[in-house]
Amino acid sequence: MHTIEQLDDGRAVYLNGKLIQVSEIPIFRKTLALNNQYYTLQKTHPAVHTYQENGHNYDIAYKVPRNVADLRQKHQAYQEIAQTNNGMLGRTPDFLATGMGILAERYAFLGHNKWTDFAVNAKHYAEWIKANDIFISHALQNPQLDRTKPINQIPSGYTGVHTVERRADGIVVSGAKMVNTMAPIADDLLIFNPPELLLEKGDTSYAVAFATPLNTPGVKIICRKLLDHPGYTEDDYPLSNALDEIDAYVVFDQVFIPWEKVFVENDTDMSNRFFIESGIFGHTSHQDEVRGITKLEFATSLAIRVAHTLGLDGFLGVQEKLGSLTAHLELIKGTIARSEDEGQLDEFGIYTPNLQALLAVRASLPAFYDEALRVIQHLAAGSMVGVPGFEEFAGDNGPILDQALTTSRADSRERSKLLNLAFDLSSSGFGQRQLMYEYYHGGDPMRIRSKHYLDEDLQAGNAMLDRLLK
Numbered sequence: 001m002h003t004i005e006q007l008d009d010g011r012a013v014y015l016n017g018k019l020i021q022v023s024e025i026p027i028f029r030k031t032l033a034l035n036n037q038y039y040t041l042q043k044t045h046p047a048v049h050t051y052q053e054n055g056h057n058y059d060i061a062y063k064v065p066r067n068v069a070d071l072r073q074k075h076q077a078y079q080e081i082a083q084t085n086n087g088m089l090g091r092t093p094d095f096l097a098t099g100m101g102i103l104a105e106r107y108a109f110l111g112h113n114k115w116t117d118f119a120v121n122a123k124h125y126a127e128w129i130k131a132n133d134i135f136i137s138h139a140l141q142n143p144q145l146d147r148t149k150p151i152n153q154i155p156s157g158y159t160g161v162h163t164v165e166r167r168a169d170g171i172v173v174s175g176a177k178m179v180n181t182m183a184p185i186a187d188d189l190l191i192f193n194p195p196e197l198l199l200e201k202g203d204t205s206y207a208v209a210f211a212t213p214l215n216t217p218g219v220k221i222i223c224r225k226l227l228d229h230p231g232y233t234e235d236d237y238p239l240s241n242a243l244d245e246i247d248a249y250v251v252f253d254q255v256f257i258p259w260e261k262v263f264v265e266n267d268t269d270m271s272n273r274f275f276i277e278s279g280i281f282g283h284t285s286h287q288d289e290v291r292g293i294t295k296l297e298f299a300t301s302l303a304i305r306v307a308h309t310l311g312l313d314g315f316l317g318v319q320e321k322l323g324s325l326t327a328h329l330e331l332i333k334g335t336i337a338r339s340e341d342e343g344q345l346d347e348f349g350i351y352t353p354n355l356q357a358l359l360a361v362r363a364s365l366p367a368f369y370d371e372a373l374r375v376i377q378h379l380a381a382g383s384m385v386g387v388p389g390f391e392e393f394a395g396d397n398g399p400i401l402d403q404a405l406t407t408s409r410a411d412s413r414e415r416s417k418l419l420n421l422a423f424d425l426s427s428s429g430f431g432q433r434q435l436m437y438e439y440y441h442g443g444d445p446m447r448i449r450s451k452h453y454l455d456e457d458l459q460a461g462n463a464m465l466d467r468l469l470k
Contacts, residue, residue: 087295099280139177240430
């Protein structure tokens with residue numbers, strides 16, 4: 001855990017065209033406080049959030065699961081962390097922490113070159129992260145400039161991160177990554193390439209995976225526009241004035257990376273294999289889907305609360321809409337449970353969740369979440385659009401508003417705050433960014449679905465077909 005002032009460590013963070021100090025931005029401070037719940041829960045609820053290994057206590061995210069009970073404990077910890085932010089922070093420290101625990105055992109495939117041993121580097125880095133409980137962010141998506149061309153044929157030099165110099169003590173890299181969530185408030189940054197956009201033979205200089213502190217000279221964090229609303233309270237904007245996960249465009253300008261922090265270099269095959277074969281993907285997916293179901297439950301609960309407060313929950317048509325949301329919620333919960341129950345031990349003795357089940361969640365949850373937001377919009381409708389600023393309640397019109405907006409189900413301020421929450425989640429810039437995040441943060445939904453059908457085990461179904469068609 002660190003304070004906001006400790007993030008003024010020389011990192012180059014840019015916002016609205018200015019080089020800033022992280023501590024100067026109020027929404028960064030609020031977001032960090034929520035992010036730090038990961039560390040707080042280790043102290044307040046250690047039975048769930050910590051475990052012992054070789055006489056030391058570690059966060060449960062780092063625990064290498066050996067059976068279904070281990071996965072279930074990690075599930076509970078992920079859920080409790082997500083509940084502190086209503087599932088709105090997708091990249092809390094437990095996300096990559098769980099991947100580091102696995103990398104520390106699945107590192108050997110990375111091999112070596114004449115200067116360094118990539119496998120040993122990965123093992124030592126993962127162990128260092130675990131020992132010090134370092135908050136790492138990651139950036140894998142290359143800027144979407146021209147997907148019709150191989151990355152090496154786009155001349156800008158910023159279509160990905162690539163090696164520009166190779167030395168006896170390390171490499172020098174330049175380039176950019178498109179989306180780096182939480183970069184301004186993380187400690188370290190892990191760079192690698194996404195597996196769904198495979199590098200080609202001519203892309204070797206882009207075939208890198210490495211880690212570096214975020215205050216490394218030459219690293220620039222260029223934040224997108226913030227989504228909070230200065231001048232309004234959290235009564236007006238209960239979510240967007242409480243946190244912003246802060247996506248950023250990250251630029252590397254002749255950045256030196258020592259060999260001991262390099263895990264892949266000049267090897268397209270290894271770059272394409274890194275995310276999946278390291279085990280990071282499967283286990284971070286488990287954390288991510290638990291966080292996702294927490295967010296879906298929050299949105300579903302909000303839709304039901306809006307329907308009740310506005311007196312709509314007695315109508316059959318509304319009940320049908322709400323029932324669709326709760327049915328989706330149960331389907332996702334059941335599929336995540338199945339991923340745990342039907343996991344399997346790999347060759348390292350690591351109990352890994354069923355990836356087909358997790359990918360089914362990833363393929364379905366965005367649309368279910370989208371539906372929950374649309375139900376909220378349709379039910380709250382003009383009621384949420386017409387809520388006055390909360391300061392009106394303390395002004396001359398306060399008594400009128402108290403009388404006009406109070407019902408038998410909620411007083412004027414309770415009703416207004418609920419409708420503000422409905423607007424913030426379903427219709428504001430913050431809410432639309434959250435929707436976009438659910439659709440794309442786990443990869444292209446089209447690619448997820450196409451791969452899912454190719455990998456599905458239909459042995460029983462095909463046997464029935466063959467018996468009838470024989």
